[in-house]
Amino acid sequence: MHGNAFEPIQIPARVWDRDESREILKNRDIAGLFNLAVKYAGASQTRISAATGISQGRISQHIRGQRQVTDLEVYERIAAGLSLPDHARMLLGLAPLDIASPTGNRGDEHQEQTQELTARIAAAAAIDPTMVMILSTDTNNLRLLDRRLGSAAIADKMRAQISQIARAHHHAVRPGIRSQLAHVLSETAALSGWQAIDTCALKDAWDHHERAISAAREADDPAVLAYAQGQQAYVLMDLGRPAEAAEVLHYVRDTFDLRVPGHLRTWLAAAEAEAAAILGDERTRRTALDQAAGFLPGENADPSLPYLALNTHHLARWRGSCLVHFGDPETTDDLKSALAGMDGTFNRAEAGLRCDLAHALLAMGEADAAQPHLYRAEQLATMIGSRRHGRRIVELRRALTRASR
Known part of the structure; x- marks a missing residue:
C-alpha cells in the first residue's frame, strides 16, 4: 500500500490507453475503476473513500458488485478522486475539464464517442409504441414479483430494467416516444424507490424518487407525478421527519386532487392520514381517512394506475x-x-x-x-x-x- 489515506490517487497515464481500461470506462464499470486504483496506485479502500467522498462500506460494496452508481454527481466525484484525464472522463460519459481542448491529441477517442452516440440514438429510434408497452409490462411483472418475493430476489432484474429504460429515454429523439418512455421510467424508478425504502436504503430511495419525479414531469402525467411525490414523503417519515412528510402530502393533494383518478385520491388521502397519525394529529388523521373512504371507487383496480392496488x-x-x-x-x-x-x-x-x-x-x-x-x-x-x-x-x-x- 502506497501513501496515506489523504494523498491524491495517481494512476499512471499509460493505464488509460489500455484496451481493458477503455472498456471499463465505456461500460461505466465502477468496480473495475476501483480495481485499477488498487492495482496501479496501490490505493486502499480507505484511500479511495477519502478521495471520492464515498463511505468505505459503499466502496467495498461497489468492488464486490453489490451496488451500482446511478447519479452523475457520484461519477464526477469518482473521476475527480481518481484524477481521470479528460479523454478518460469522456469515455466515462463526463465532460472534459479542459473545454478548450477536450480531446488533446486523442481524436480517435472523440471519434469513438461520436460513433457510440450515433449507435445509441439509432437503437433508441427503433423503439416504437409496442416496445414501450413491452417495457411497461416488464415493469409491472417485476412489481408483481416484488409483492410476492421482495426486492432482494429481483434486484438484478430491477437494475437491468431501469438501466435499459433510462438508456432508451436518454437517447430517444421523437417527442411522442420519449414522453412514453419517461412515463415508464417514472413508474420503474418509483418502484425502485419503494424497494429501497423497504430495505432502509433511504438515500437511494430519495434518489430513485427524484428520478421518478423528473421523468413524470417530462411525461406530463399528473397521476404518476402525484404518486412519485406522495411516495417520496415516506422517505421523510422513515427519516423521522413526519411533519415535512405531511406538508409534502398536503401540497400534493392540494395540487393534484381534482386531476387524478379516484384510487389515487384515496391513496394520497390515506398517506396524509398516516403522516398525521405519526404526528399525533388526530383531527387531520380522522378527516383524511374519512375523505379516503369517500374517494374510493367501487372497482378493485384502475388499469391506468398499475402501481396502485387499493x-x-x-x-x-x-x-x-x-x-x-x-x-x-x-x-x-x-x-x-x-x-x-x-x-x-x-x-x-x-x-x-x-x-x-x-x-x-x-x-x-x-x-x-x-x-x-x-x-x-x-x-x-x-x-x-x-x-x-x-x-x-x-x-x-x-x-x-x-x-x-
Whole structure:
C-alpha cells in the first residue's frame, strides 16, 4: 500500500490507453475503476473513500458488485478522486475539464464517442409504441414479483430494467416516444424507490424518487407525478421527519386532487392520514381517512394506475395502521377485517398488517393473541428481505417480552 489515506490517487497515464481500461470506462464499470486504483496506485479502500467522498462500506460494496452508481454527481466525484484525464472522463460519459481542448491529441477517442452516440440514438429510434408497452409490462411483472418475493430476489432484474429504460429515454429523439418512455421510467424508478425504502436504503430511495419525479414531469402525467411525490414523503417519515412528510402530502393533494383518478385520491388521502397519525394529529388523521373512504371507487383496480392496488380491504389495513397510534378500540376490528380479505400475494403488506395487529393486541394487554401475528410477520419479513418491517418486529418482540414477564 502506497501513501496515506489523504494523498491524491495517481494512476499512471499509460493505464488509460489500455484496451481493458477503455472498456471499463465505456461500460461505466465502477468496480473495475476501483480495481485499477488498487492495482496501479496501490490505493486502499480507505484511500479511495477519502478521495471520492464515498463511505468505505459503499466502496467495498461497489468492488464486490453489490451496488451500482446511478447519479452523475457520484461519477464526477469518482473521476475527480481518481484524477481521470479528460479523454478518460469522456469515455466515462463526463465532460472534459479542459473545454478548450477536450480531446488533446486523442481524436480517435472523440471519434469513438461520436460513433457510440450515433449507435445509441439509432437503437433508441427503433423503439416504437409496442416496445414501450413491452417495457411497461416488464415493469409491472417485476412489481408483481416484488409483492410476492421482495426486492432482494429481483434486484438484478430491477437494475437491468431501469438501466435499459433510462438508456432508451436518454437517447430517444421523437417527442411522442420519449414522453412514453419517461412515463415508464417514472413508474420503474418509483418502484425502485419503494424497494429501497423497504430495505432502509433511504438515500437511494430519495434518489430513485427524484428520478421518478423528473421523468413524470417530462411525461406530463399528473397521476404518476402525484404518486412519485406522495411516495417520496415516506422517505421523510422513515427519516423521522413526519411533519415535512405531511406538508409534502398536503401540497400534493392540494395540487393534484381534482386531476387524478379516484384510487389515487384515496391513496394520497390515506398517506396524509398516516403522516398525521405519526404526528399525533388526530383531527387531520380522522378527516383524511374519512375523505379516503369517500374517494374510493367501487372497482378493485384502475388499469391506468398499475402501481396502485387499493380496495376496501387495503383501506381497512391502512385505517388500522393509523388508528394503532391512538390506541383506538376499532383498530383490531379493522385489521382483522383487512387480514381476512387480503390477497395472499401481498407478502410485504401482510407483514406490515400483522405488525400492526400485534401492536394493537399488545396495547390491549393480549400478549398471547399478539404472538402468532408477530411470528408470521417475522416469517414474511425474512422471506422478502424487508429490513423496514424487520426493525419494527425487533421493537415489538421487546414489547412482547416485557408484557410476558
